Amino acid sequence: MSLRLRRLFPAIVIIAVIYTFHHSFSFSSSPPALPLHPTPSDCALPPIYDDVLVILKTGITEARTKVPPHLTTTLRCIPNYVIYSDYAEPLSSTVATQDILGPYISSTTKSTNPDFGLYNRVRLAGHAGLTPADLVADVNTPIGKPNNPGWKLDKWKFLPMVDAALAARPSAQWFVFMEADTYLLWHNLAAWLARLDPAKPWYLGNQMQIVDALFAHGGSGFVLSRPAMELARDLRAQSGDGWETAVDAHWAGDCLLGILLESCGVSLTWSWPMLQIAPPGEVDFFGVRADTPDRVWCYPAVSFHHLEGEADLRGLVEMEKGWERDGYTGRLMIYRDVFWRVVWGQIQSPREGWDNLVGDEVGPTATVDECREMCAHEALCLGYRFAVGDGRCWLGRGMQLGKKADGFTSGWMAHRIQAVADSLGRCETISWIG
Numbered sequence: 001m002s003l004r005l006r007r008l009f010p011a012i013v014i015i016a017v018i019y020t021f022h023h024s025f026s027f028s029s030s031p032p033a034l035p036l037h038p039t040p041s042d043c044a045l046p047p048i049y050d051d052v053l054v055i056l057k058t059g060i061t062e063a064r065t066k067v068p069p070h071l072t073t074t075l076r077c078i079p080n081y082v083i084y085s086d087y088a089e090p091l092s093s094t095v096a097t098q099d100i101l102g103p104y105i106s107s108t109t110k111s112t113n114p115d116f117g118l119y120n121r122v123r124l125a126g127h128a129g130l131t132p133a134d135l136v137a138d139v140n141t142p143i144g145k146p147n148n149p150g151w152k153l154d155k156w157k158f159l160p161m162v163d164a165a166l167a168a169r170p171s172a173q174w175f176v177f178m179e180a181d182t183y184l185l186w187h188n189l190a191a192w193l194a195r196l197d198p199a200k201p202w203y204l205g206n207q208m209q210i211v212d213a214l215f216a217h218g219g220s221g222f223v224l225s226r227p228a229m230e231l232a233r234d235l236r237a238q239s240g241d242g243w244e245t246a247v248d249a250h251w252a253g254d255c256l257l258g259i260l261l262e263s264c265g266v267s268l269t270w271s272w273p274m275l276q277i278a279p280p281g282e283v284d285f286f287g288v289r290a291d292t293p294d295r296v297w298c299y300p301a302v303s304f305h306h307l308e309g310e311a312d313l314r315g316l317v318e319m320e321k322g323w324e325r326d327g328y329t330g331r332l333m334i335y336r337d338v339f340w341r342v343v344w345g346q347i348q349s350p351r352e353g354w355d356n357l358v359g360d361e362v363g364p365t366a367t368v369d370e371c372r373e374m375c376a377h378e379a380l381c382l383g384y385r386f387a388v389g390d391g392r393c394w395l396g397r398g399m400q401l402g403k404k405a406d407g408f409t410s411g412w413m414a415h416r417i418q419a420v421a422d423s424l425g426r427c428e429t430i431s432w433i434g
Contacts, residue, residue: 350411
């Protein structure tokens, strides 16, 4: 065992969990076949998607509200996709979720593990089995949402999704995983995958770390090639309990998947900023990738996450439609383009009830105008934020649009921002990952 693996497992507190090679973990039943999704005649996705399976992960507490908009937008032109949930239910006349836990989690775990309380209630009573506590959005913490029953159940889906997706489409070259608040730019993703050899074990994702474990953040979207999927499936099958003890001991399913892949020799390819944990408004467009001198500016945008409802989803759809109307169909949309199309027009004037996410507090000021003047007198300041209640002032050198937030007024130094944007140029050379 490598030094990295000897350090990895004790750090994640799953020392007692490593594989029992003398037994084979078996599943209770076979997964459903891959549903057929005929694409509309006006769809024109690259042919690579004939060899891609898209997997959308959801749950009973959100599937009816968050997933249907994807059926007419994000997934509309995708020929091969599945929707994995903790409850099987129809979402339209032709599309249904599949229960990913039933066939792939042992009956002992489902009947005795407290994480499956929600699962067992809805198996008996459907949506009537949901309680108010199931539907309340818990506050996100450094260890997730420990008081949210749906979130605790969600971690059990990651490893079964590998087996189910392979069984659903064993001939696929690429497997693309997303969530209900994720948006993918399919043409950019196709161009990225076309640069990579699908015969190699690829694991592409927005890098996250828990202690020594590096893994792809699930909500940002991540991609596995078929060899990587097969290695993960086969190694887990050699475990006496299918890694269920490991999942029970950890709080993050996407991290456990990363550990499983690391254990079979598949390392994560760090894929930020192409895959984002945030929506466009929270991207620092002038940021720099940590391990290179490359700026976000010249990378293709492939995914955005934490979309707040259907309005955010439709907004990104309209961004892409505008791109096509302007004659750029088939061309890469890089972050430079997203900035000029989505952000630039919204930063010309101060905005009340808005947080532009600038990070350095410089102390109290009497008015928002004084806060702005402090920014004006700092040569590298690009934005300011003022707390209306107590007069605190923040200044920042990044370029983020931000989000709605009561009690704040935010503004930008638009002339400076334009100068920086102009200096970054038109990106004659595109930055790529992998």
